[in-house]
Amino acid sequence: MARTFLARAGSLTLAFGSLLAPGGLGQAHATAADGPRCALHKDDVIEPGLTLKQADIAYRTPATASITCVGEADGHRITKPGTFTETGQGKAANCLGGAGNGTFTIVVPTDAGPQTITRSYTFDYTALPERGGLLGGKLSGDGFTGTIDMFPVQGDCATRPMTRIHTVDNIEFHRPV
Numbered sequence: 001m002a003r004t005f006l007a008r009a010g011s012l013t014l015a016f017g018s019l020l021a022p023g024g025l026g027q028a029h030a031t032a033a034d035g036p037r038c039a040l041h042k043d044d045v046i047e048p049g050l051t052l053k054q055a056d057i058a059y060r061t062p063a064t065a066s067i068t069c070v071g072e073a074d075g076h077r078i079t080k081p082g083t084f085t086e087t088g089q090g091k092a093a094n095c096l097g098g099a100g101n102g103t104f105t106i107v108v109p110t111d112a113g114p115q116t117i118t119r120s121y122t123f124d125y126t127a128l129p130e131r132g133g134l135l136g137g138k139l140s141g142d143g144f145t146g147t148i149d150m151f152p153v154q155g156d157c158a159t160r161p162m163t164r165i166h167t168v169d170n171i172e173f174h175r176p177v
Helices: 002-020
Strands: 037-050 055-060 065-070 082-094 097-108 115-127 135-141 144-154 162-173
Touching (some): 065 097, 097 135
Antiparallel strands (some): 037 065, 055 082, 115 135, 135 144
């Protein structure tokens, strides 16, 4: 348990630190031609859970998560953190990798009031990714790409299904939203 926590904490620190490094979210200077750059930490529930056996799964963010974005939404400057919710499904997913699709909704405060961004996406992930986390991958949709790093919260895949994960997500919109 301690080893898992320390590995998770170290990876979270590394992931968060990369946001503040040159080129990370902390240094982002989105232009009018670009959309916002966003980063968040959240917990997801996976049903029936990930195991070593491939299965179809559903996932969701059970509580609204906080998301930090820089740039503009609908032509208005984003002024502070917003909220994030998500649902999706995976096909033939397990603890070694998988793919699927989902939908997220971001609501961000701007200098002209709240703006809502809802997008559908596809994703894929593998075990032991290069960026950190037990699992990690990429997501993409119309006009945006992102990365996902996943850390087990409940379950370990070997003795119990992984039914809850903590994710560190980065989303970059490549055009105005």
